[in-house]
Amino acid sequence: MNRSLCRLATCLALVDGSTISQAEYTAITVQSLPNGCTVGSMTMGADGDISIIPLPGGYQTVISGLGVYYPDGSETQRYGVRIDYPATPTLEGVLAGRDEVLERALQLCRERQ
Numbered sequence: 001m002n003r004s005l006c007r008l009a010t011c012l013a014l015v016d017g018s019t020i021s022q023a024e025y026t027a028i029t030v031q032s033l034p035n036g037c038t039v040g041s042m043t044m045g046a047d048g049d050i051s052i053i054p055l056p057g058g059y060q061t062v063i064s065g066l067g068v069y070y071p072d073g074s075e076t077q078r079y080g081v082r083i084d085y086p087a088t089p090t091l092e093g094v095l096a097g098r099d100e101v102l103e104r105a106l107q108l109c110r111e112r113q
Contacts, residue, residue: 010112011036012105015081016088020044027081028070035112039105041088043080 013027024047030036051065068076087104
């Protein structure tokens with residue numbers, strides 16, 4: 001891997017309430033890059049492995065068996081990943097056919113050049 005290129009390149013993860021599990025891990029990985037960040041809104045906060053618990057009557061339930069934390073100890077489960085640059089779609093933007101989260105991400109890329 002060309003480390004000097006990694007330091008120059010901007011890597012953004014666009015996230016929202018549908019971002020869950022492995023996608024949240026990926027967003028956290030992007031945040032760890034020298035020029036990586038998240039753009040969007042709160043993620044699902046449902047990361048970690050799953051454990052299946054059998055219940056009487058042939059039923060079962062599923063729980064998360066591991067906690068997922070940032071290096072500073074803050075949780076991601078129930079809270080989602082940190083949002084570096086908040087951006088959410090508006091009704092006006094949707095009606096106009098615009099993707100305001102993508103627009104914010106492209107603006108950040110232009111500012112970082």
